[in-house]
Amino acid sequence: MVRESLTxxxxxxxRQIAGLRQAELARQVGISASYINLIEHNRRRIAGxxxxxxxxxxxxxxxxxxxxxxxxxxxxxxxAAADSGVAAVEAERADxxxxxxxxxxxxxxxxRQRIQSLEQAVEMLSDRFNRDPHLAESLHELLSTATAxxxxxxxxxxxxxxxxxxxxxxxxxxxxxxxxxxDSSKSLVSYLDATTxxxxxxxxxxxxxxxxxxxxHAHFPELETGEVDPETLTDRASELSTPAARQIVLVILRRxxxxxxxxxxxxxxxxxxxxxxxxxxxxxxFGVTLTTALRRLAVMPQDDVGVExxxxxxxxxxxxxxxxxxxxxxxxxxxxxxxxxPLYGALSRPMTPIRQRVAQPGxxxxxxxxxxxSEPVGPVxxxxxxxxxxxxxxxxVAEADTDGAxxxxxxxxxxxxxxATCSARREPSILGEGF
Amino acid sequence: MNRHVLxxxxxxxxxxxxxxxxxREGWTVDCHTDGTDAVETVQALRPDLLILDLMLPGKSGLDxxxxxxxxxDFEHLPVLMLTARGQSRDRDMAxxxxxxxxxxxxxxxxxxxxxxxxxxALAGRA
Numbered sequence: 001m002v003r004e005s006l007t008x009x010x011x012x013x014x015r016q017i018a019g020l021r022q023a024e025l026a027r028q029v030g031i032s033a034s035y036i037n038l039i040e041h042n043r044r045r046i047a048g049x050x051x052x053x054x055x056x057x058x059x060x061x062x063x064x065x066x067x068x069x070x071x072x073x074x075x076x077x078x079x080a081a082a083d084s085g086v087a088a089v090e091a092e093r094a095d096x097x098x099x100x101x102x103x104x105x106x107x108x109x110x111x112r113q114r115i116q117s118l119e120q121a122v123e124m125l126s127d128r129f130n131r132d133p134h135l136a137e138s139l140h141e142l143l144s145t146a147t148a149x150x151x152x153x154x155x156x157x158x159x160x161x162x163x164x165x166x167x168x169x170x171x172x173x174x175x176x177x178x179x180x181x182x183d184s185s186k187s188l189v190s191y192l193d194a195t196t197x198x199x200x201x202x203x204x205x206x207x208x209x210x211x212x213x214x215x216x217h218a219h220f221p222e223l224e225t226g227e228v229d230p231e232t233l234t235d236r237a238s239e240l241s242t243p244a245a246r247q248i249v250l251v252i253l254r255r256x257x258x259x260x261x262x263x264x265x266x267x268x269x270x271x272x273x274x275x276x277x278x279x280x281x282x283x284x285x286f287g288v289t290l291t292t293a294l295r296r297l298a299v300m301p302q303d304d305v306g307v308e309x310x311x312x313x314x315x316x317x318x319x320x321x322x323x324x325x326x327x328x329x330x331x332x333x334x335x336x337x338x339x340x341x342p343l344y345g346a347l348s349r350p351m352t353p354i355r356q357r358v359a360q361p362g363x364x365x366x367x368x369x370x371x372x373x374s375e376p377v378g379p380v381x382x383x384x385x386x387x388x389x390x391x392x393x394x395x396x397v398a399e400a401d402t403d404g405a406x407x408x409x410x411x412x413x414x415x416x417x418x419x420a421t422c423s424a425r426r427e428p429s430i431l432g433e434g435f
Numbered sequence: 436m437n438r439h440v441l442x443x444x445x446x447x448x449x450x451x452x453x454x455x456x457x458x459r460e461g462w463t464v465d466c467h468t469d470g471t472d473a474v475e476t477v478q479a480l481r482p483d484l485l486i487l488d489l490m491l492p493g494k495s496g497l498d499x500x501x502x503x504x505x506x507x508d509f510e511h512l513p514v515l516m517l518t519a520r521g522q523s524r525d526r527d528m529a530x531x532x533x534x535x536x537x538x539x540x541x542x543x544x545x546x547x548x549x550x551x552x553x554x555x556a557l558a559g560r561a
Contacts, residue, residue, distance in 0.1 A: 143519035
């Protein structure tokens with residue numbers, strides 16, 4: 001019913017934009033004004049010919065009336081509501097808001113992301129101030145030197161009967177301290193400069209790197225053809241403003257190139273068209289690890305795979321290292337995702353491929369097939385615990401293909417998850433059951 | 436009246452300035468730059484007032500203060516703590532540890548002298 005309720009709200013929104021009265025729209029599509037009123041107030045389902053007729057009159061693509069805003073947008077609005085202390089009953093209407101005012105909803109979601117990003121930057125800087133030994137030491141040095149200068153200068157200025165010996169000594173101290181102050185300030189500024197926020201307020205190089213990858217739909221044809229190398233591609237990326245972000249992108253592109261060499265595009269296409277989207281079959285066919293196969297699938301053009309797939313990679317601490325979103329599967333911007341994701345389950349069963357059908361709560365109750373595996377990174381050594389990373393491919397399942405297989409309910413993050421009885425819950429939700 | 440202050444601070448030019456100021460006020464000033472054996476130094480010198488830096492090599496001013504407050508002889512020793520970190524958390528921790536006065540760098544000479552005079556007056560009334 002959620003999708004329909006959105007459709008009604010959107011029809012109303014589009015009709016008002018078009019400057020049409022309900023009665024006029026009703027007349028043009030051959031239904032009564034009261035019926036259109038019921039539709040607009042989400043009390044009647046709408047589909048098929050009537051929907052197409054209304055879209056034609058409103059001069060919009062029918063999908064604009066039926067397709068919901070991304071789950072991530074709604075999730076972001078709910079988070080914004082939670083942060084602002086909006087009552088749960090209002091937060092639950094985020095769907096409706098996104099449907100009626102998609103532009104404003106997008107603005108709000110972006111603002112929320114920016115606030116979150118800036119908050120994270122503040123937290124990071126505050127944390128750095130408290131914990132970064134280099135910064136703490138530098139500030140201590142700076143303030144101690146300033147104190148010494150202030151104190152010494154005041155003695156020189158205010159003590160009339162200062163002996164020549166004391167005066168000379170304090171002058172020497174002043175000279176010494178002023179040089180130290182100059183050096184330590186310069187060193188502190190250089191240190192802070194190296195980690196300055198970007199213009200867009202992205203505090204985290206990983207975010208910048210992800211934005212770069214997303215802008216290319218995670219696919220780099222120039223690397224596939226050998227036209228350019230990862231270094232050149234990174235050098236050309238003027239949008240990467242920090243050395244750390246460039247380094248992350250370089251690592252991603254080098255891995256991309258290595259994957260592309262072991263699983264060349266043409267052969268991948270042939271295998272996909274023959275065997276379909278079967279990560280294990282791909283891994284066997286190319287003699288690569290399942291992790292590599294999942295990674296390679298995630299960067300293939302959508303036309304070759306058949307659907308837009310997502311990918312998430314995390315380390316053994318659960319920190320997300322990489323994310324490529326796919327529509328309908330909301331990925332929190334920062335950490336704190338749902339521990340029920342197969343991504344995390346794989347960490348407790350290293351080297352065991354996990355295939356799990358999941359459903360995220362939301363307007364569309366979309367279903368996804370997730371394939372996850374946790375494999376060691378780097379070389380293994382005797383008597384040394386390997387370091388594991390988990391990789392999860394997210395494949396949307398079309399409604400027609402759900403074949404009755406049970407989908408495990410998973411969430412996005414606890415704050416916006418309505419499942420009250422979930423044993424994995426970390427914190428109370430702002431939402432009621434069954435929003 | 437000749438009073439005795441122990442200054443535990445690792446910044447030599449701050450030590451020199453404070454030593455100069457307090458000496459002119461009639462104090463006998465002893466200085467110590469390392470946190471490791473600061474408690475033992477207090478026990479040996481038994482000063483009337485302790486000026487203690489928060490960040491010291493070897494042992495932090497907070498740890499030194501906590502140890503001293505656990506020794507009955509120094510339970511009420513006036514302690515002026517100096518710090519480059521003015522965060523309320525540090526102040527709170529110092530107060531919990533039993534600091535008498537907390538001062539954030541960079542301070543002025545008059546602030547130090549006023550704090551010392553206040554602490555002496557308080558100790559005298561106690």
